[in-house]
Amino acid sequence: MGTWQEKYSCQIRLCIFIAVAVYLLYAIYFAVYGLQFSIQLSQDQYVYSLISKNSLWWQIAYYTSEGITGSIAIVLRAFAAIFATYAAYQYLRKKDAAMPTIKKNTCRALLLEAAFFLAIIPSIIAAFAYNLTTTEYLFYFDHTPELILLFGTAIPCLAMVLTAAPSLLKLRSKIKAEASTPVIIKWASYTALTYILVVFWFNYCMLWGANMVPYPRANQVYGLDFLLQPVNLTSFAVTAFGLLAVGIAAYLTLRPAIQGEPSRVNLGRLGAVIAAFSSYFIFNTVYYLLTGGYEANPSVWYEVISPMHNANLWTMALLVIGLPMIWFNGVKKTG
Numbered sequence: 001m002g003t004w005q006e007k008y009s010c011q012i013r014l015c016i017f018i019a020v021a022v023y024l025l026y027a028i029y030f031a032v033y034g035l036q037f038s039i040q041l042s043q044d045q046y047v048y049s050l051i052s053k054n055s056l057w058w059q060i061a062y063y064t065s066e067g068i069t070g071s072i073a074i075v076l077r078a079f080a081a082i083f084a085t086y087a088a089y090q091y092l093r094k095k096d097a098a099m100p101t102i103k104k105n106t107c108r109a110l111l112l113e114a115a116f117f118l119a120i121i122p123s124i125i126a127a128f129a130y131n132l133t134t135t136e137y138l139f140y141f142d143h144t145p146e147l148i149l150l151f152g153t154a155i156p157c158l159a160m161v162l163t164a165a166p167s168l169l170k171l172r173s174k175i176k177a178e179a180s181t182p183v184i185i186k187w188a189s190y191t192a193l194t195y196i197l198v199v200f201w202f203n204y205c206m207l208w209g210a211n212m213v214p215y216p217r218a219n220q221v222y223g224l225d226f227l228l229q230p231v232n233l234t235s236f237a238v239t240a241f242g243l244l245a246v247g248i249a250a251y252l253t254l255r256p257a258i259q260g261e262p263s264r265v266n267l268g269r270l271g272a273v274i275a276a277f278s279s280y281f282i283f284n285t286v287y288y289l290l291t292g293g294y295e296a297n298p299s300v301w302y303e304v305i306s307p308m309h310n311a312n313l314w315t316m317a318l319l320v321i322g323l324p325m326i327w328f329n330g331v332k333k334t335g
Contacts, residue, residue, distance in 0.1 A: 011328070013092045015321045020081070020088040022317035027074070027081035030311045034071040041067045058129075065126040073119035074311065080112035103175050110172035117165040120157050127154035145213050152210030152300055156203040163198045167191040185262040189254040196277065197247040200312070204239050204304070211300040226299060235287050235301070238280065246276050271325025278318040285313065 041047060041063070051059050087105035090098040127149040171187040208227075215222050226232055250273045256264035284305045294302045303309055 009095070011324060012321075013088075013095070015324050017085075017088040017092045018320050019314075019317040020085050023314040024078075024081040024085040026311060026314035027078040030074045031071075031078035033308075034074040038067045038071040061122070061126045061129060065123040069119045069122045073116045076112045076119060077116040077311070080109045080116065083112065084109040107172050107176050110168045110175070114165040114168040114172070117161050117168075121161060124154055124157045124161065127157070145215055147213045148210045148215065148300060150210075151206050151213065156206040159202055160199050163194050164191075167194040182257075182260050182262050185257045186260060189257045193247065193251055193254065196243075196250055201239070201243045201247050204243065207300055207304050208236055208239060215299075222299065226297075231287060231291055232301075235284060238283060243277075243280055246273060246280065249273050249276070266329075267325055268329030271322045271329065273322070274318050275322030275326065278316055278322055281310075281313055281316045282319070285316070 051062050083105040087102045087109065090102050090105070130144075130149045131146045131154065167187070167190055171184070171191050174184050174187050211226065212223050227236060249269075253269045253273050254265060256262065285307060288302065288305050288307070291297060294306055307313055
């Protein structure tokens with residue numbers, strides 16, 4: 001593993017920097033977008049005229065979850081991306097000589113990324129409250145079915161808060177405590193698996209569940225009528241089974257690292273897993289554009305995968321890490 005990394009270290013560092021830089025650009029875009037939305041929401045008299053008809057506690061819950069903490073979350077992620085990009089830049093320029101600076105900024109990025117998840121707790125509370133108080137209006141268009149908020153926000157976001165945030169904080173604690181490299185790689189592997197299996201696979205499966213809830217606003221096309229359309233069924237299958245397969249492959253590939261033996265990780269297979277994971281988001285983006293987007297398919301799923309709403313599309317840039325890893329590994333075998 002060491003020889004492989006040393007031979008292509010410059011290329012690997014450049015690929016990492018490119019991927020993290022894309023993460024930064026997406027984070028900045030959504031931070032600006034979120035702040036604009038919050039300002040617009042605070043000045044929207046139509047929204048206020050509907051929300052103000054409800055009890056004061058609900059008005060506070062709505063504006064806190066929709067206009068304040070949501071924006072705080074994406075701003076925190078933007079700052080996390082800044083520190084992560086600086087760490088990647090230092091790694092590109094100075095390699096191991098800058099490791100103290102790299103670790104310090106990585107710790108900052110991990111802390112802020114964990115705070116990003118913790119900041120969505122008010123949205124979880126509001127979503128559960130909406131299911132218990134069905135006469136209230138969480139959103140300003142008609143009455144959103146309670147199950148959409150349960151499947152689309154409450155349950156998946158709670159799962160992310162309970163798994164992603166602790167994983168990030170644990171990894172940060174190991175780096176901050178100057179733990180050994182195998183220990184840090186072990187917890188980095190756990191964190192990566194948490195993202196794939198909870199933040200993405202479980203979250204997106206629950207969003208498909210929300211998409212199955214009858215919702216007349218969706219051009220009268222929802223539930224099985226929506227799911228059984230060939231292109232939508234393909235997207236569902238790629239999510240429910242394809243992304244799960246990526247998660248299982250990631251676990252099998254990283255299992256030696258989890259067991260404390262990172263040198264036994266096959267980097268070619270790891271590159272293939274990273275490329276497959278990135279390809280999932282590329283597929284859904286192409287699918288979204290070719291089928292007419294949200295305007296032609298107003299639904300929970302199309303709103304989530306929209307390039308204008310999906311803050312996770314930076315993951316497409318991971319392809320620049322995955323593909324070179326596969327190629328470098330192939331060169332090693334044939335060289």
